[in-house]
Amino acid sequence: xxxxxxxxxxxxxxxxxxxxxxxxxxLDAIRDAGGLPVMLPHTDDEAEIDRILDxxxxxxxxxxxxxxxxxxxxxxLNDSVETQKVRDDAETALFCKAFDRGMPILGICRGMQLIxxxxxxxxxxxxxxxxxxxxxxxxEEANDVATHGVTLERKSGLFRAVGSERIDVNSFHHQAIRKxxxxxxxxxxxxxxxxxxxxxxAYPFLWLIQWHPELLWKVDANSRAIxxxxxxxxxx
Numbered sequence: 719x720x721x722x723x724x725x726x727x728x729x730x731x732x733x734x735x736x737x738x739x740x741x742x743x744x745l746d747a748i749r750d751a752g753g754l755p756v757m758l759p760h761t762d763d764e765a766e767i768d769r770i771l772d773x774x775x776x777x778x779x780x781x782x783x784x785x786x787x788x789x790x791x792x793x794x795l796n797d798s799v800e801t802q803k804v805r806d807d808a809e810t811a812l813f814c815k816a817f818d819r820g821m822p823i824l825g826i827c828r829g830m831q832l833i834x835x836x837x838x839x840x841x842x843x844x845x846x847x848x849x850x851x852x853x854x855x856x857x858e859e860a861n862d863v864a865t866h867g868v869t870l871e872r873k874s875g876l877f878r879a880v881g882s883e884r885i886d887v888n889s890f891h892h893q894a895i896r897k898x899x900x901x902x903x904x905x906x907x908x909x910x911x912x913x914x915x916x917x918x919x920a921y922p923f924l925w926l927i928q929w930h931p932e933l934l935w936k937v938d939a940n941s942r943a944i945x946x947x948x949x950x951x952x953x954x
Contacts, residue, residue, distance in 0.1 A: 721752075721953055722752055722753055722754040723752075723753050723754065723775035723776060723949060723952035723953050723954075724753075724754050724755075724756060724773060724774050724775055725748050725753045725754065725755050725756070725774060725775060725776045725777070725778060725948075725949070725952055726755075726756055726758045726770060726771075726773075726774040726776070726777045726778070726812075727740060727744050727745065727748070727755050727756065727757055727758060727777075727778045727780060728757075728758055728760075728777075728778070728779050728780050728805075728808070728809055728812065728829070729757050729758070729760075729780070730780070730781075730782045730805075731760060731802060731804065731805055738757065738759075738760075740757055740780065741780075741932055741933070743930075743932035743933050743935060743936075744778065744780055744826075744932045745757075746932075746935070747931065747932050747935040747941070747942070747945040748778070748945060748948075748949060750935065750942065750945065751942065751945040751946045751948070751949040751950075752946070752949050752950075752953075753776075753945075753948075753949040753952060755778075756774070758770060758812070759808075760804055760805060760808035760809075761808055761811070762807045762808050762810070762811040763811075764811065764815070767811055767812055767815045768815065770812075771812075771815055771816055771819060771821065774821070775821070775822070775952040775953070775954070776821055776822035776823065776824070776923075776948065776949075776951065776952035777812060777813070777816045777821060777822075777823050777824075778823075778824045778825075778826070778829070778948070779809055779812070779813060779823070779824070779825045779826070779828075779829030779832060779833065780826055780827070780828065780829055780932075781826055781827030781828045781829065781890070781891075781930065782802070782805065782827075782828045783800050783801055783802045783805065783828065784799050784800050784801050784828070784831075784843070784892060784893055785801065785806065785828065785831050785832050785835055785841060785893065786801045786803065786806050787799065787801075787841075787843055789806065789810075789832075789835050789836070790835045790839070790840045790841060791840075792840070792843065794843070795843040795844050795847075795848070796843075796844055796847070798843075798844045798847075798892065799843050799844065806832070809829075809832055810832070810836060813832070813833060813836055814836070817921075817924075820921070820922050821922075822922060822923035822924075822948060822951035822952050823923065823924045823925075824923075824924075824925050824926075824927070824944075824948045825924075825925070825926045825927070826927050826930065826931070826932065827890070827891055827927075827928060827929075827930060828893075829926070830895070830915075830916070830926035830927060830928050831893050831894070831895065833924070833926055834895050834898060834899050834902065834916070834926065835899075836899075837899030837900070837901075837902060837918070838899040838900050839895060839896075839897050839898050839899035839900075839902065840895075840896045840897040841893045841894065841895060841896050842893055842894050842895075842896045843893060844892065844893070845891070845892060845893060845894050845912070846892075848896075849894070849896075849910075849912065851908075851910040851912070852910070853866050853889070853908055853909065853910050853912070854866075854889065855889045855890075855891055855892075855894070855908075855912065856889065856890055856891065856892060857888060857889045857890065859888075861888065861890075861930070861933040861934075862888070862933055862934055862936065862937050862938075863888060864886035864887055864888050864934065864938070865886075865887075865888060865889055866886070866887065866889060866908055866909070867884055867885065867886050867887070867908070867909060868884075868885060868886075868887055868906045868907060868908050868909075868914040868915070868929075869883060869884055869906065869907055869909075870882070870883050870884070870885065870905060870906045870915070871903070871904070871905045871906065874903065874905035874906075874915075874917055875905070875917055875923075875925065875947065876905045876906060876915050876917065876925065876944070877905070879943045879944060879946070879947040880939075880940040880943045880944070881943075882940070885940045887914065887929035887934070888929050888930050888933055888934055889928075889929055890929075890930055891928060891929075894912050894913060894928060895913040895916065895928075898913065898916060901918060901919075901920060902916050902917070902918055902926075903916060903917050903918070903919050904916050905917050912928075913928065914927075914928045914929060915927050915928060922951065923947075923948070923951035925944070925947070925948065927944060931944045931945065932945075
């Protein structure tokens with residue numbers, strides 16, 4: 719396939735085993751959509767990030783541990799909040815550089831939450847205690863099983879990509895957007911009001927997705943549509 723844009727993907731850092739890792743779905747979904755994914759290092763060195771972004775056409779910031787509450791002016795709520803400073807620092811530096819360049823950016827789960835914070839929003843630190851709901855946002859079912867519905871805004875890029883106002887998603891998150899960042903448009907909500915997707919309309923392509931399309935893409939056309947839109951944006 720010609721014109722396969724290189725897309726940088728941020729990994730999870732396992733401190734105990736001292737290794738980076740990624741769910742294969744992130745990489746496979748990008749490849750299926752026509753992109754060429756590459757796993758990025760965790761670095762906040764500006765020169766290194768500039769060189770990385772010179773090579774990439776887009777950036778995907780993935781799921782993982784909680785976002786440090788200090789980044790949005792709060793103290794840690796309770797022991798359920800588990801963060802990784804090295805990852806916060808690296809992804810903050812990466813996002814800021816990519817954003818300044820106007821590069822296509824996709825944030826999934828933690829990626830959504832971090833980007834919202836960096837743009838001036840806040841989070842529920844512990845969603846089950848701060849916003850109790852009958853919806854289980856950390857499901858027990860298999861990864862590729864959709865367990866609740868979300869409603870999409872019809873004027874959003876997400877709606878145009880999937881072609882439906884109502885879709886079913888999976889759910890594996892401890893935190894969620896509480897206050898959306900200024901200028902960030904909420905594009906999907908769960909039935910309990912939890913924000914499930916957002917976009918920055920004034921930016922070329924910045925989509926935030928709370929669920930995990932990388933775990934659904936093999937069985938779900940809507941998830942594949944999200945990655946196709948992202949890769950198409952990376953082509954320019």
